[in-house]
Amino acid sequence: MDLSFNQKSLEAASIIKASKYLVAFTGAGISVESGIPPFRGEDGLWSKYDPQVLELGYFHQNPYESWVVIKEIFYDFFGSAQPNSAHKVLAVLESMGLLKCVITQNIDDLHQKAGNTIVHEFHGNSQKMVCVDCHAHFGVDEVELTPLPPKCNHCQGLLKPDFIFFGESIPTIAYQESLKAAELADVFLIIGSTGEVMPANQVPMVAKRTETTIIEINPEPSRYTSHITDIYLKGKAGEVMTLLLENIRKI
Numbered sequence: 577m578d579l580s581f582n583q584k585s586l587e588a589a590s591i592i593k594a595s596k597y598l599v600a601f602t603g604a605g606i607s608v609e610s611g612i613p614p615f616r617g618e619d620g621l622w623s624k625y626d627p628q629v630l631e632l633g634y635f636h637q638n639p640y641e642s643w644v645v646i647k648e649i650f651y652d653f654f655g656s657a658q659p660n661s662a663h664k665v666l667a668v669l670e671s672m673g674l675l676k677c678v679i680t681q682n683i684d685d686l687h688q689k690a691g692n693t694i695v696h697e698f699h700g701n702s703q704k705m706v707c708v709d710c711h712a713h714f715g716v717d718e719v720e721l722t723p724l725p726p727k728c729n730h731c732q733g734l735l736k737p738d739f740i741f742f743g744e745s746i747p748t749i750a751y752q753e754s755l756k757a758a759e760l761a762d763v764f765l766i767i768g769s770t771g772e773v774m775p776a777n778q779v780p781m782v783a784k785r786t787e788t789t790i791i792e793i794n795p796e797p798s799r800y801t802s803h804i805t806d807i808y809l810k811g812k813a814g815e816v817m818t819l820l821l822e823n824i825r826k827i
């Protein structure tokens with residue numbers, strides 16, 4: 577890491593420490609070091625699987641075919657993932673009273689597993705299921721995932737993971753709480769997101785409108801980097817967040 581990186585990370589640490597309302601906005605990149613591949617990029621999930629399995633219309637017409645891929649990606653593969661040091665640092669920042677909330681595009685439940693208690697899940701959560709017929713909700717541990725497609729314990733209707741499919745609207749409360757936090761933030765961390773997906777990618781723009789300092793962590797520049805980012809820390813979330821916490825504790 578070059579000198580300018582260390583200077584920038586010290587500057588970012590002092591800004592975070594002095595923040596009045598720190599918010600973290602996370603994307604798939606924060607979970608890569610937990611073994612969960614991102615959606616985009618050369619090893620991204622969408623380079624291996626057809627995203628149509630997460631289109632609402634396709635799911636209703638082809639529940640079995642859709643569920644075969646959904647189970648493979650989000651339950652067989654994601655199921656054993658654990659929080660990495662980046663998730664853990666965000667939990668420490670909450671326990672220090674610095675971090676007010678996490679807004680995440682991720683559905684992997686890793687922020688909650690790491691210990692964060694205020695997490696706005698913009699795209700829902702894979703640990704919850706909903707019946708498309710009677711709208712009953714279940715935890716993933718309460719239902720049988722095989723045989724596919726899984727059926728509702730109450731009405732034998734089709735179960736769907738309670739995360740957002742393409743074509744589905746964002747959960748209202750998560751949307752409203754995310755926008756409110758973005759408006760209140762004086763320091764806004766963007767960790768591991770391309771900024772390519774609407775409407776999630778509008779949340780950091782809302783933060784920027786209110787003179788917020790944007791600190792971005794990503795090994796590659798994103799759509800935010802040259803547009804709204806004030807301090808760009810080029811690197812992996814786990815390493816950079818660990819360094820930031822060390823610097824915060826030294827100040």
Ligand code: APR
Pocket residue numbers: 602603604605606608609614615616617620681682699767768769770771772773793794795796797798811812813814
């Ligand atoms: N640390 C931090 N960032 C990383 C790391 C890492 N170790 N590895 C990769 N990244 C970055 C990539 O450079 C990229 O910018 O994470 C980002 C992953 O991009 P996407 O897969 O597009 O993730 P995201 O921006 O969260 O996608 C938004 O797209 O398919 C939908 O619902 C899905 O929530 C997802 C949404």
